[in-house]
Amino acid sequence: MSARPKTPRPPKSAAPCKDEDIALAFYRQMVLIRRFEERAARGYAEAKIGGYCHLNLGEEATVVGLMAALQPDDYVYASYRDHGYALARGISPERVMAELYGRTDGVSKGWGGSMHLFDVDARLMGGYGIVGGQVPLATGAALAVAHRGGAEAVLCQMGDGTTNIGAFHESLNLASLWDLPIVFVVSNNGLGMGTTVEGSSAEPDLFKRASAYRMASERVDGNDPVAVHAAALRALTHARSGKPFLLETVTERLKGHSVVDPAGYRTREQKAQLLAGDALSAYAARLTERAILTDDATREIDEAAMAAVDASVRFADASAHPATSTLFDYTYATAVPNDSRRLPGQPLFPAAARPGETMSEKAPA
Amino acid sequence: MTVISYRQALHDALREEMQRDADVLLIGEEIGRFEGSYKITAGMLEEFGPRRVRDTPIAEEGFTGAAIGAAMVGLRPVVEIMTINFSLLAIDQIVNHAAKIYGMFGGQARVPLVIRTPGGGGQQLGATHSQNIELYYAFVPGMKVVAPSTPADAKALMLAAIRDDDPVLVLENLALYNTTGEVPDVVEPAEIGRAAVVRTGSDITVIGYSRMAVIAREAAEVLAREGIDVEVIDLRSLRPLDRVTIVTSVKKTSCAVVLEDDWLTYGIGAEIAATISDGAFDWLDAPVRRVAMAEVPMPYAKSLEMAALPSLADAIGAIRATLDARARRA
Ligand SMILES: Cc1ncc(C[n+]2csc(CCOP(=O)(O)OP(=O)(O)O)c2C)c(N)n1
Ligand SMILES: [Mg+2]
Numbered sequence: 001m002s003a004r005p006k007t008p009r010p011p012k013s014a015a016p017c018k019d020e021d022i023a024l025a026f027y028r029q030m031v032l033i034r035r036f037e038e039r040a041a042r043g044y045a046e047a048k049i050g051g052y053c054h055l056n057l058g059e060e061a062t063v064v065g066l067m068a069a070l071q072p073d074d075y076v077y078a079s080y081r082d083h084g085y086a087l088a089r090g091i092s093p094e095r096v097m098a099e100l101y102g103r104t105d106g107v108s109k110g111w112g113g114s115m116h117l118f119d120v121d122a123r124l125m126g127g128y129g130i131v132g133g134q135v136p137l138a139t140g141a142a143l144a145v146a147h148r149g150g151a152e153a154v155l156c157q158m159g160d161g162t163t164n165i166g167a168f169h170e171s172l173n174l175a176s177l178w179d180l181p182i183v184f185v186v187s188n189n190g191l192g193m194g195t196t197v198e199g200s201s202a203e204p205d206l207f208k209r210a211s212a213y214r215m216a217s218e219r220v221d222g223n224d225p226v227a228v229h230a231a232a233l234r235a236l237t238h239a240r241s242g243k244p245f246l247l248e249t250v251t252e253r254l255k256g257h258s259v260v261d262p263a264g265y266r267t268r269e270q271k272a273q274l275l276a277g278d279a280l281s282a283y284a285a286r287l288t289e290r291a292i293l294t295d296d297a298t299r300e301i302d303e304a305a306m307a308a309v310d311a312s313v314r315f316a317d318a319s320a321h322p323a324t325s326t327l328f329d330y331t332y333a334t335a336v337p338n339d340s341r342r343l344p345g346q347p348l349f350p351a352a353a354r355p356g357e358t359m360s361e362k363a364p365a
Numbered sequence: 366m367t368v369i370s371y372r373q374a375l376h377d378a379l380r381e382e383m384q385r386d387a388d389v390l391l392i393g394e395e396i397g398r399f400e401g402s403y404k405i406t407a408g409m410l411e412e413f414g415p416r417r418v419r420d421t422p423i424a425e426e427g428f429t430g431a432a433i434g435a436a437m438v439g440l441r442p443v444v445e446i447m448t449i450n451f452s453l454l455a456i457d458q459i460v461n462h463a464a465k466i467y468g469m470f471g472g473q474a475r476v477p478l479v480i481r482t483p484g485g486g487g488q489q490l491g492a493t494h495s496q497n498i499e500l501y502y503a504f505v506p507g508m509k510v511v512a513p514s515t516p517a518d519a520k521a522l523m524l525a526a527i528r529d530d531d532p533v534l535v536l537e538n539l540a541l542y543n544t545t546g547e548v549p550d551v552v553e554p555a556e557i558g559r560a561a562v563v564r565t566g567s568d569i570t571v572i573g574y575s576r577m578a579v580i581a582r583e584a585a586e587v588l589a590r591e592g593i594d595v596e597v598i599d600l601r602s603l604r605p606l607d608r609v610t611i612v613t614s615v616k617k618t619s620c621a622v623v624l625e626d627d628w629l630t631y632g633i634g635a636e637i638a639a640t641i642s643d644g645a646f647d648w649l650d651a652p653v654r655r656v657a658m659a660e661v662p663m664p665y666a667k668s669l670e671m672a673a674l675p676s677l678a679d680a681i682g683a684i685r686a687t688l689d690a691r692a693r694r695a
Contacts, residue, residue: 075438109471118470125437126470130461136430137437137462144435147390147416167458170427177422330468331506333475333530337558338605340506348608349644355616 020292026068026225027287028301030060030280033084035305036093039313040083040100040114044259048317049100052129053114056084058254061279062187064088065228066155066249069236075123075145075154077138080115081187082127085157089122093312103319110322111330132158132165135184139171142180146242153239154182155232161192163206175244176213182244183235187222189253194265210246222249223279254278366549372542374516375405375481378523378552379443383413386441389527390417392432393445394425402447403483403542429455429480433463433532436478441527446482449536450496463532464507478532481523485539485576485626487674492662495670497627499536503603509557510603512536514578516546518555518601525554533557536603538575558605562614566596569684570614570621572637574600577624577656577675584680595684603633611637612644619650620691622683624675629657651690656683 037055044053056063059081067088070076078085086096091107099106100114107119115129125141128134138156145152162168163186175182186206190197197204210217216238220231228249235245254274256263263271287293328341342348369377382389395402397410397420410418421428425446432442446452452459463476486495503510509531513519519537526533563578564585573581578599585595596614600607615621621641623634634655641653659673 077434106471108469108473111471112469116469118473120473125474126466128462130457133430133457133462136427136458137434139427140431140434140436140442141438142434143431144438144440147435147440167426167430170422170424171431173422173424174427174431178419330472332509333467333472336509336531336605337556338602338607338609339558340605347643348640349612354647 069232094315097312105319142182207248217246222251425454430458483537495663521555560607573624
């Protein structure tokens, strides 16, 4: 599998780059994700986007810090809340938006939708709609890397609620037992859909769960991209030495669980508080204070993000809907004798001649 | 040709593929030190070492999922699930992941995975350990399910499954492991998705798979002594299903009986009967009859277990009844 993202990602700390440049690059990506997600919500309201649509609003710092710590060859497995991860991994907003629109130019050719973004070149190995489904898979990818003695690591992102799925525990045990190069990341946004961490996890300090598997772990402020980046680099170094790691990033989900959720379980005050404490604004203020970000730069970055998002919408809108004739193209990877390729209502065999009559028609496969 | 057991044929196929391709690895509970619950992997740990013969914790969902993930990035894992009953703990990873990854991501990742697992009752293992639930997987587009009934097919289908780029469940059978048969010295991988007419006949078509294909052949032999000429089809593959072979045969014989070890209602036999109805309705001279397991949780007591499982006598009875029904119509 080749592994070059199509768009450059922010410089890594190893690169000869000033802290200010990195900080600014993080900010740029956070703004892009923010604007993209806001536009996705609008696209949903306009019925351009269907299905379930979960946004990274409020979690941009975690997303950007994590993705920046990866090497191009590393593998990423994510939950259904995956738009930001795809963007920060360097996939073009056009192809992500086209997937949300269900079009042929989408990253998954319109077969996945919002929850199932996949890009083989970026080694984004999928967003997964089944809570926890990605965790054993990512563990297996790490097994393959270890098996071949590769230098890559696997990053497996999931939500806080996912740590209560059996597969999470089975996978942490396997990864630790088998010394796999994997970082399990719990993006703790405090909520499942509406259930709190305290209401669902008997040990709400989620990073401590690693200790049951003699696995190293750490909790980091998920609203600070620089802190997340540094922690992710530590975790990945650990993983590359053959020891898995559990990293908990504590963040907030600004809006509902998905775009259709009005978040009625939050009070008006809580909602106001969330917006006031928004990580993106806080990060902008920090950068302004340190004179890294000027008013002009803020405006320029925002305009560039808006332009990229607008372009992604135009691209998605112009991309073709997949043709019905392609319906049977992806059931199996290889040609299959006797594969059933029938549309609803089609008979198994064409109207048969009676015994003795001759028929010109042939049975479909 | 050599006469070997079904168990040996499976073992040989695994071993040859392990020798041929370093990307093939075995994953499962008790397959290494313990050499497998049914000893299919005997000697493998010693020959290939613990990196390629991985003993796992009792965590079907975790290790099946890990095998799928490893397959996504290019390995060719062969998972042993101790019996098909325990595959229920891994069904999310099999149905929601292995079978979906190729399509859901627009063809960008393949899952060259094999799940080997035996079905079969008749060993007084009780309700949770005697089920034949291969249908659950045969129901799912994106999965392939094969079910060999002979040592030769066990080897040829296992080779094919390992070399296949899609997820394949290989249904083994507890009752067949010790059966023997001729296996060619060089076995080519079978083509998955093709049934075999294992005995040609003109009076009636009898269709079976796994243990019930063996019963079908036995029934044909018994009835041949009375001059009844039975054509026997061994399905070999449950998905894809070779409907053409079934329908072609029924057009010749005009009646059919299906033998299956799973439960009757909604079972594999129902799909075969629907196929015959759709493809050979005007040729039929009698209703298609199905011989299946009684629809009960399998009891422990031997007398009840024997009553619940379809037998050679049940098969012969159904074949006779079908021929009688045809005679009454003529
Ligand atoms: C196996 C399974 N059960 C339930 C659901 C429905 N569901 C979707 S998201 C979700 C909450 C997950 O919360 P968390 O892991 O914290 O992730 P977040 O959405 O907060 O990112 C639930 C229950 C599902 N998709 N899969
Ligand atoms: Mg959450």
